[in-house]
Amino acid sequence: MIYRFRVILDNTTEDDVFRDLEIxxxxxxxxxxxxxxQSFGFDGMEMASFYIxxxxxxxxxxxxMMDMSEAGAEVKMMSTTIISDVVHEAATRLIYLYDFMNMxxxxxxxxxxxxxxxxTDYPNLMYVHGQIPDEAPEKTFEAEENDDDNEFEEFEDGLDLDDYSDLDFDENWN
Incomplete structure (x- = not known):
């Protein structure tokens, strides 16, 4: 069977950029x-990962792409993981990160x-839409707005962390 994927650049400020692929x-x-x-014009030499x-x-x-895990921690590797073992009718989405320096x-x-x-030769690039920008789009991370943020105090108990006189231990214990 052939899987048809749409691969969309996370690009919130520019026009849509995507590729339709068959594999x-x-x-x-x-x-x-x-x-x-290849379809986005990269040389493929940078680190990359897929995420379910x-x-x-x-x-x-x-x-x-490469096993950078510590001993005992198992990580699935691209070279040994079959697409149908990860993607199927019940699990259709992946996130793909390429070039960890530029994200x-x-x-x-x-x-x-x-x-x-x-x-038909597979893999097959079916459709190209949009040009990839010269640089990776910048990520903006926005925190959820919370009305209680203005009322937050780091230490609500009134303790002065620089004043050790009221604490029950010898400051020079070691």
Whole structure:
């Protein structure tokens, strides 16, 4: 079977930039990484990771390009993870981060699953929309507004952390 993905650049300030791709369900996540980087004009030499995502695009389990984990911590690797083991009808979304220094962020969504077409080479770039900017879009993180923020005091108990005289320990204990 063939998976059709739409890969959208997280680009809130410019025009939409996306690519529609086809790839075999039996290919690896590394194959998907390669067609994404090629379709957006990257050389593919920077660090990258996929993250399994839910319907609200919350970042979940990582599928890494290289194993940078500490001993004992297992991480799925792109080169050994089959696409259909991660993406299917019940789990259709991934977040893809490319170049951790610049943080190119893409939303990858499975659009449909079709039969393989005779004479078509896969992976296949089906459609290109928009030009990728010269630099990764800047991320702006906005905190949720909270009416109680103005009333917040760091230490509501009135303690002066620089005054040790009222504390029950010897300041020079060691």
């Amino acid at each position: 075999r369900e039996s290919d690896t996540m590394e194959d998907l990484h390669n067609i994404i980087t 995502s839910d319907e609200q695009w919350n970042q979940g389990e990582e599928i890494a 190119w962020t893409f939303y990858v969504e499975l659009g449909e699953i079709i039969e393989e077409a005779q004479g």
